[in-house]
Amino acid sequence: MIVANGKPLEEIIGVVKGHRKILVAGCNECVTVCEVGGTKEVGILASALRLHFLNQGVEAQVGETTLQRQCDREYVVGARVTVEPYEIVVSVACGVGCQFMAEEYNKVPVVPGVDTSFMGGALERGVWSERCQGCGTCLLAKTAGICPVSRCAKRVLNGPCGGSTKGKCEISKDVDCAWQLIVDRLSSLGRMEDYEVLTPIKDWSTDRAGGPRMRIKEEVAS
Amino acid sequence: MSFAQKLAQGRFVTLAELEPPKGVDVAAFVGHAQRIKGSVDAVVVPEMANAVMKLGSLGGCMLLANKGMETVMQVCCRDRNRLALQADLLSAAALGITNVMAVEGDAPNLGDHHKxxxxxxxxxxxxxxxxxxxxxxxxMAGVELEGAPNFTVGATINTGAMGTVQQELAALDKKLAAGAQYFVTPPVFDLDSLAAFTKHLGDREVKLIPNVLLLKSVGMARAIGRHLKHVHMPDELIERVKGAPDRVREGILVAQELIEGIKAAGYSGVMISPLGWEDRLPQILGA
Structure with a gap:
């Protein structure tokens, strides 16, 4: 899933200042799972904004909505009746959802209520960890299912680097060395011969080096 | 005789690491290098070690080369993409720098520009x-060059850091396959701990250059022992420096003894890192 962090309330207040009709828009997908932008969090943020305006003696209307997916035009368009009466939308979806909303609603400013951080998974309730950077050329088959691009601080493909010590990364003793994890797993899989092979120099053109990326599935695209 | 020639002939090489300044006043940097000219085979100029922004390795090497000194330029993956790295390598070769050392580079969050x-x-x-x-x-793109650079290539080896000797040997083999001609080790304070690794090298032709780090204080020795888990800092050494009437002098003596030990053990050379006490280098080297 895409993992995000809620922006500080003061920052959101600073952005919506001057507006009297504010819509907080959530998303039922990733941000709901990572507990930052679902119906529940929309309600909490809207309440906090209402309380702020009340304390300031300002009369303002703060609405709430949660789209099925803000990253899908079908649902974004479908929210027109809800969105257009407002002066500004605070999107607590990821950066994709926030942009899809902005692209659809020309006359309503759409601002982010979260900082989109990474693609990852939940280790346990309330703890999410990065697992993928979408480099466009997956190496997991060769690295025992552990991604050096997302989990090594230096994206080393022939690791570990000199900063690895006893299984930990130089950036923090709380961060596992991805390459130690890879080596340990290759070893337990009986595949250490994979480690002995030099990884070919990576083609980053499938990453951001090639500019903004598109995927078109010909058989379903109209 | 050049550093590369001595290395190829199996003669003991002495490297000294000299940090370039953070700024453009290079008088001390050049002065320190000139005082050890003749006592070292080449000066290693780090490329923003510890991710601290300062005068770069290529510039530092040129400053010393202009004074007739041989240098080892560090080429660092942290700050440059493949275009810039290749361009720097061509620049270096064209300017007469033929010794390079490939380094990964410390992560920026460890340095002074953590953003x-x-x-x-x-x-x-x-x-x-x-x-x-x-x-x-x-x-890299397969395009023909107008004149090819020919470098003597060094690499680092992180002995003692991984889980098993077999894993470390596999990592070493990959660096040999990638073209490493010599290896600089982490700081060594106990030659027995390094020998525990080297005895597994078998018939590999590995030119190992242990790093001798100048001990500047008891606190530094303790910190190394505590924080650098793969570096063995013997308790007796800490006690020795602690009990010495002149601890600075003792640190220099320790470095001298390590250098002699490295020579006697038949290693390919030594790299001395004074870590800010460059003015003590002549004393360590007996220059």
Missing amino acids: ARPVYDLDELELMQVIAKLATGKD
Whole structure:
């Protein structure tokens, strides 16, 4: 899933200042799972904004909505009746959802209520960890299912680097060395011969080096 | 005789690491280097070690080369992509710098510009393969070069850091395959601990250059023992420095003894890192 962090309330207040009709828009997908932008969090943020305006003696209307997916035009368009009466939308979806909303609603400013951080998974309730950077050329088959691009601080493909010590990364003793994890797993899989092979120099053109990326599935695209 | 020639002939080489300044006043940097000229085979000029922004390795090497000194330029993956790395290598070769050392580079959050975006387009082994490719007269894209650079390539080896000796040997083999001609080790304070690794080298032709770090204080020795888990800092050594009437002098003596021990053990050379006490280098080297 895409993992995000809620922006500080003061920052959101600073952005919506001057507006009297504010819509907080959530998303039922990733941000709901990572507990930052679902119906529940929309309600909490809207309440906090209402309380702020009340304390300031300002009369303002703060609405709430949660789209099925803000990253899908079908649902974004479908929210027109809800969105257009407002002066500004605070999107607590990821950066994709926030942009899809902005692209659809020309006359309503759409601002982010979260900082989109990474693609990852939940280790346990309330703890999410990065697992993928979408480099466009997956190496997991060769690295025992552990991604050096997302989990090594230096994206080393022939690791570990000199900063690895006893299984930990130089950036923090709380961060596992991805390459130690890879080596340990290759070893337990009986595949250490994979480690002995030099990884070919990576083609980053499938990453951001090639500019903004598109995927078109010909058989379903109209 | 050049550093490369001595290395190839199996003669003991002495390297000294000299940090360039953070700024443009190079008088001390050049002065320190000139005082050890003749006592070292080459000066290693780090490329923003510990991710601290300062005068770069290429510039530092040129400053010393202009004074007639041989240098080792560090090429660092952290701050440059493959275009910039290749361009720097061509620049270096064209300016007469023929010794390079590929390094990964410490992560920016360890340095003084922790908001920097790291590059790491290539890793250390990929960079070494690129250096080898340039020597064939072609760049990474396969385009012909007008004159090919020919470098003596060094690499780092992180002995004692991984789980098993077998894993470390596999890592070493990959660096050899990528073109490493010599290896600089982490700081050594106990030659027995290094020998515990080298006895597993078998018939590999590995030129190992242990790093001797000047101990500047008891606190530094303790910190190394506590924080650098793969570096063995003997308790007796800490006690020795602690009990010495002149601890600075004792640190220098320790470095001298280690250098003699490294020579006697038959290693390919030594790299001395004074870590800010460059003015003590002549004393350590007996220059």
